[in-house]
Amino acid sequence: MRQSWRSQRWWVSGGVVLSLAGAVLLARQSLEQQRALFETDARIVHRLLSQQVVQHDAILATLALLQPAPAAPGTGSPEQRLPALYPRILSVHRSDAATPWPDPALAEAENLSRQSGRAALAPLDLPSGRYRLVLASEPASYALTIDLRALVPWTEWPMSPDSSHVRVELVHAGQRHVVQAGGPQAGAGSRFEFHKVVAAESQPFDVVATQTVGWRQWPWGRMTAWVLAVAAVLAALQHLQRQRLARRRAEELLRLGQVARLNTLGELAAGMAHELNQPLTAVLANTQAAQRLLDDEPPELATARSAMAQAAAQARRAAEVVGRLRRVVERPGNGDQRQTVDAVDAVRRALDLLEPECQRRSVVPVLDGAASLAVVADPVALDQIVHNLIVNALQALEQVPASQRRLTLTLHTVDGLGELAVADSGPGIPAEVLPRLFEPFFSTREGGLGLGLSLCETLASGMGGSLSAANASTGGAVFRLRLPLANGQA
Numbered sequence: 344m345r346q347s348w349r350s351q352r353w354w355v356s357g358g359v360v361l362s363l364a365g366a367v368l369l370a371r372q373s374l375e376q377q378r379a380l381f382e383t384d385a386r387i388v389h390r391l392l393s394q395q396v397v398q399h400d401a402i403l404a405t406l407a408l409l410q411p412a413p414a415a416p417g418t419g420s421p422e423q424r425l426p427a428l429y430p431r432i433l434s435v436h437r438s439d440a441a442t443p444w445p446d447p448a449l450a451e452a453e454n455l456s457r458q459s460g461r462a463a464l465a466p467l468d469l470p471s472g473r474y475r476l477v478l479a480s481e482p483a484s485y486a487l488t489i490d491l492r493a494l495v496p497w498t499e500w501p502m503s504p505d506s507s508h509v510r511v512e513l514v515h516a517g518q519r520h521v522v523q524a525g526g527p528q529a530g531a532g533s534r535f536e537f538h539k540v541v542a543a544e545s546q547p548f549d550v551v552a553t554q555t556v557g558w559r560q561w562p563w564g565r566m567t568a569w570v571l572a573v574a575a576v577l578a579a580l581q582h583l584q585r586q587r588l589a590r591r592r593a594e595e596l597l598r599l600g601q602v603a604r605l606n607t608l609g610e611l612a613a614g615m616a617h618e619l620n621q622p623l624t625a626v627l628a629n630t631q632a633a634q635r636l637l638d639d640e641p642p643e644l645a646t647a648r649s650a651m652a653q654a655a656a657q658a659r660r661a662a663e664v665v666g667r668l669r670r671v672v673e674r675p676g677n678g679d680q681r682q683t684v685d686a687v688d689a690v691r692r693a694l695d696l697l698e699p700e701c702q703r704r705s706v707v708p709v710l711d712g713a714a715s716l717a718v719v720a721d722p723v724a725l726d727q728i729v730h731n732l733i734v735n736a737l738q739a740l741e742q743v744p745a746s747q748r749r750l751t752l753t754l755h756t757v758d759g760l761g762e763l764a765v766a767d768s769g770p771g772i773p774a775e776v777l778p779r780l781f782e783p784f785f786s787t788r789e790g791g792l793g794l795g796l797s798l799c800e801t802l803a804s805g806m807g808g809s810l811s812a813a814n815a816s817t818g819g820a821v822f823r824l825r826l827p828l829a830n831g832q833a
């Protein structure tokens with residue numbers, strides 16, 4: 344029982360470890376995939392925004408170079424048609440000596456542009472979603488007002504702006520414009536980040552992409568599938584192991600049964616020898632009668648002769664029976680099989696074998712005492728004795744309620760001998776039964792042969808040991824098997 348619980352615990356903890364290890368591996372793999380995807384998307388976003396922004400420099404440079412004049416008097420300047428071509432350009436301003444800038448901030452930016460020799464940003468208000476870029480040139484300078492929302496080429500965008508978890512912002516001088524809101528960025532989880540300034544010196548906006556992968560984004564489906572697969576494989580393996588164990592147990596029971604049958608023959612012989620007591624008693628009675636008849640005055644010779652003849656006939660028959668039985672029982676070549684064996688192992692084997700029997704009776708056997716006990720015994724005989732004692736105890740325990748059933752097997756050294764005590768909490772042995780317990784054919788069980796204990800005792804004494812029975816002070820029966828210790832154990 345305990346062993347099976349331990350093996351069950353191994354299966355469960357093995358399953359938990361395997362499931363966890365696989366789930367962690369899957370989660371890490373998925374995280375790496377998401378990180379790689381994030382970086383690819385962020386790089387594409389940076390390239391797309393750079394391509395857009397750099398066009399503003401090109402447009403301003405073209406205007407500065409061409410200085411376009413109205414095609415005909417009264418028509419608007421050609422640069423005013425730019426917003427129609429580029430929706431992100433909200434307006435174009437032109438300023439020369441005669442036309443001042445509509446906003447002094449643009450004059451300031453023009454000065455900066457003149458100093459740096461390239462387009463310059465007017466003071467920024469990024470959260471408003473627009474900015475102005477000025478290029479100083481002669482005779483006129485030009486300024487573009489650019490709409491950041493229209494700047495983003497959504498048709499080429501690598502992510503779905505509504506459902507993507509990636510947040511994209513343009514950041515400059517502490518101001519930021521949110522291009523794509525993405526999923527929640529706070530909370531526990533792995534955080535990916537990407538920073539790179541767009542490839543246009545005049546508009547040095549930092550493209551910042553961030554993503555937080557929380558537990559909601561874990562590959563729950565695959566992780567669950569893995570755990571289920573591990574559970575299924577372990578269950579199948581456990582089932583296979585159980586089947587193997589059951590087969591081994593059945594084979595072992597069969598072997599014990601065969602041994603028991605062989606030994607029972609011996610017991611049978613002993614029992615029959617016991618039965619022979621009767622003819623022998625008759626022989627004795629006849630010879631005594633003959634003696635008396637011969638002593639009579641005058642001696643009754645005829646009657647005495649007939650009594651003697653009867654005695655002789657019965658003695659011959661008895662001798663024949665004994666001789667025949669001996670020939671059957673003697674097993675040529677079956678010599679001394681004794682060797683050093685660990686009695687604890689024998690007990691474990693028997694408990695393992697009888698586990699279903701114990702379970703069926705709700706008995707949880709307790710193995711107590713020494714961790715190992717080397718004795719000199721015939722391993723097969725020892726197995727058989729232990730098996731018989733446990734089976735008897737289980738049968739006795741059937742007579743008490745399940746909640747009161749206890750079975751304790753204690754192994755220790757007593758008086759220089761190895762002892763196995765099998766104690767049960769059954770009804771115990773009645774005083775009148777105790778002296779007859781080891782008699783062949785004595786049984787109080789319905790259908791019992793009454794050969795088990797007598798066989799066990801014969802086997803125990805054949806190995807130089809002993810088997811005794813008693814009632815425990817706490818109730819129930821205790822059977823003590825004693826065997827010689829192996830060298831060095833005494």
Ligand code: ADP
Binds near residue numbers: 767
């Ligand atoms: P069987 O089991 O066929 O009766 P055994 O020789 O094994 O033959 O047992 C003989 C008798 O000893 C049993 O019928 C029973 O009365 C008694 N006995 C054996 N073991 C126990 C036990 N643990 N508790 C009480 N009585 C027992």
